Amino acid sequence: MRSPFRRPLVVLAVLGLGLAGCSGPAQPDSVAGEFADALQRDDVAAAARLTTDQNAAIPVLEGLYRALGTENEVTVRSAEGSDFTLDVTWRLGPGGRNLWQYTTSGLATDSDDGWRVKWNPATVAPGLDTGPLEYSTAYGTPARVLDAAGGELMTEQIVTLVNLAPDADTAGVAALLGPAAPGITAQTLDTELAAAQGRTVTAVTLRAADIAPIQDRLSALRGVTLAPQTRLLTVDRALSGPPLNGLAELWQQEADDTAGWWIQADAAQGPRRVAGREPRAAADIASTLEPALHRAAEAALAPIRTPAAIVALRPSTGAVVAVAQNAAADAQGALALTGLYPPGSTFKTVTASAALQAGAATPDTVLPCPGSADIEGRRIPNDDSFDLGRVPLHTAFARSCNTTMAALAVGLPATALTDAAAQLGLGIDYVTPGLTTVTGSVPAAETPAQRVEASIGQGRVTASPFGMALVAAALAQGSVPAPALVQGRPGTPDRTPPALPAGVADDVRSMMRETVTAGTATALRDLPGLLGKTGTAEYGDNSAAHGWFVGIDGDLAFAVFVADAGSSEPAVAAAGRMLRAVR
Template identity: 70%
Template sequence: MRTHRKYLVLFAAPALVLAACSSGPDQPDTVAGQFADALNRDDVAAAAGLTDDPAKASDALSKLYDGLGKEVRFDVESVDKSTFKLAATWKLGKDGKSQWTYTTTGAAADGDNGWKIKWNPDTVAPGLATGPLSYSPVYPKPARVLDSTGGELMAQQVVTLVNVSQGADTAALAALLAPISPDITAQSLQSELAAAQGKPVTAISLRDADLAPIQPQLAAVPGVTLAPQTRLLTTDKALASPALSGLAELWQHDADENAGWAVRAQTADGTQRVAGQDPKPTADIASTLDIDLQQAAEAALAPITQPAAIVALRPSTGNVVAVAQNNAADAQGPIALTGLYPPGSTFKTVTVSAALQAGTVTPDTVLPCPGVANIEGRKIPNDNNFDLGEVPLHTAFARSCNTTMGALAVKLPADALTNAAAQLGLGIDYVTPGLTTVTGKVPPADTPALRVESAIGQGQVTATPFGMALVAASIAHGSAPAPAIVTGRPGTPDKTPAALPVAVADQVKAMMRETVTAGTATQLRDIPDLLGKTGTAEFIDDKHAHGWFVGISGDLAFAVFVNDANSSGPAVDAAGRMLRAAR
């Protein structure tokens, strides 16, 4: 799309100033100036009327503006008797970044109706006499998007749109497409056509491999047309990830930034380039995605019927290695990266970090873990009201004692959890090339009751699966690593909090290890050296709950989220399926 800004020109030459007082153009410099002014106003009729062949001029000028847009400035550079030089600058393409600058020579003659421009299309634009001009970007050889091993992840491919018009034989079309997409039926096609109110609809986009066996039959179906076009597609048709859209946007941005351009004249034999600039080469985009882990994560979520997501990062680098969602999650959007939910007990990693840094407890401090506690007017139960009595903090964490954590948080300053969360990347916004994310929100808890809610990942605290994966990565790393999905292009945070004290990071990791060996995630004990934290987060009417699990396995940190799972069990099981498959 092009804007239609007008560039008005003020001519300072004395003859033009004097001519403003006359009734019409009566000398060559005046008519040249008025011609340029009319062109700058996009006033085709006025410009054509100043020529000796208004009909031809009007037709050519109308087509010129249709082909190149209207962001142009014309100036009369000089007049020599009956000739003049016309300088022009066009701003072409998206945002007018492509500029075409030239100077032409024109002529004027004094006739019965005064001075007129001798109509010559090339006076307005070189090549216009050859035929109508048009602009188009010229793209470089398409780059590829690579995975972490250098394998091809995405590449530009030809796809064919199967377009259907009113009155088409939808039964015949559905029968041909059924082996590829069983959801397409004659009834579904008729419904889409009815909703389109007479306009054609696209039934499906087919890759060459899917199109080839049925192309002749498709082309023969009445009311069906095939429209090939190029798109950036995954090399593996089965691969799906919300991270791919950001990589595709980055790919398109790089292609646009390096594109050249061409102005072409239409001739009877085709087109002829009049002006332009060659494109610059673009480099392949080296993503950080680990295909084996990505596929393992997708397979781990496949048995889950509720929306579910997994995000995994390398703590040592911040590289995002997997972003997976199941079909139910895909229907809700990129929830793995931007969906905000109460993180439940996985947030206790933040709570114990804040308490340890405050110096009020150590991992061995013995604290009460009653089944139910009334803290600052808020009744806090443990899961199924389990009661551990008096236990060390590390046991209360591993067994996920809500009552213990709520009592700890009451004694903390209002911003303690906010600051501790920021140390682990939660509540930090990152601008990351190729990746759009939200981490979460941990506002200061100004009242003791709010701190109780926040301590167990409820109340005003929210997090995304990406945010909780970053929390796990930050615990493993000792500070929040800048996330990246393109090698060497890390995200930029909106603020940089202090690093987590090394001793505190080690203490939290030890508690997360105990969660797996003797706490709420013992079904994963067979996975060597795994650290983790389970979470169940109530929502709506406290009769529904999301399930969470965050973990660290060597140089891998991850978060698993299952919407409305009613327990952490499905998330823990999914983590196990992913880790065992990836070993």
């Protein structure tokens, strides 16, 4: 595919091409134009035929395109008599980010076959007459990726690839790699080699500290080759998670943007630089991640066997401070940031906000909370069909009365839940440097039956752990904070979230506090000041359920998600493990 960089070729008028007896261009400006066009089309054969020495031109031009690629623009700047000049631009490197622009001169000469370009490699590119050209890049001092406190989070480090040939001593390799990579055995290595069908395989990539004690013995084994490389790695090898991948991508972009480059001619008297730019210093990337909290979140999820995730933000700034997943979630992707699930009763934060704004109730309005209710053709039960009778809304929220919330939602406008969700960031998507996220979806509930299902976070409502953490942060702050993974580089919303009316967040936060002190999250009431909301979200044929917990702990807002948990209890327990570890 030709690059969109190309613009229509501008050449001088071509005259007399149809004259009888002429096998080539009939005018000097004609041959200049056709030569420029052939070079721009990367047509080596056509360009060479237009020169006075086709045999000499072909290998030089082929070598040039191999070295520089084919993203070029060639135009005739001027032509006077037999003399002409060419303006040339090459786009070099990844994405064509480096431009090499120059002007050359050439000479047209008449021959029995018409006008030809006198072959001179310098007419095509400066320095090409002294030898083949090569394109190279050079990186300066690598940037560091820093944590929220300014400590080193990720640095460029040397790693070593342990490559195995088909005849490698797999038993010997496995014995040496055991302490650093317990999952590697002679059998697993034999299986990999067999699947490679005669090709070399990389058994493992080791950090410097891991390979140092065994390097000499490994390299002495049959069929083993050690290949050192540089990679961006976490300083603490135990840290993992989707944000680190995003930070690594930003780091690579910064490195590429500041890299130097040059064109070098391989001249007979030695290499000679023709053009280029020296590398610039790459700025360190200051992330918002807090390693202690991130480690606590990872440790809190470790005992859970089904996919589980925690996302935590600072409501005052939108700083994303932890995004953790367990191994089961890692196997499925970045579930913490983009996995969409029914949010269950954690969505009652949105339903309560919508009801308060609509004037349908206040926190003290006494409402019925029967064990089950038939509402708009659907039977809505409470968990284990508990029946509270008539209670204030704040109690119904804290005890997670499905029947109360569903009855409230029936009378709301079709877009009430959609609008209330957007006020809390749910359904708003952000372009955030270093993060790929989806918050969720809350479609308009056109029928009362749809509003019943949506009110308890079921039906067509979906949310990601990131989205529900943003909801908690918006409630804590009173408005949606712009999420950020890099300090000073907040995310940009796809639309501006509407404002949350004054007082609504206060009321919902008060109900979330009661959820912890006297509701469904009393397992966490030993944590002073904690606010929260539990959620159990059925899915599929409603025989299985995910577990949720969203919380606010001072200037910390978070969401915990546990797939196939059956209830909210595993999510509540994980939240407790994380919070107690950092208090």
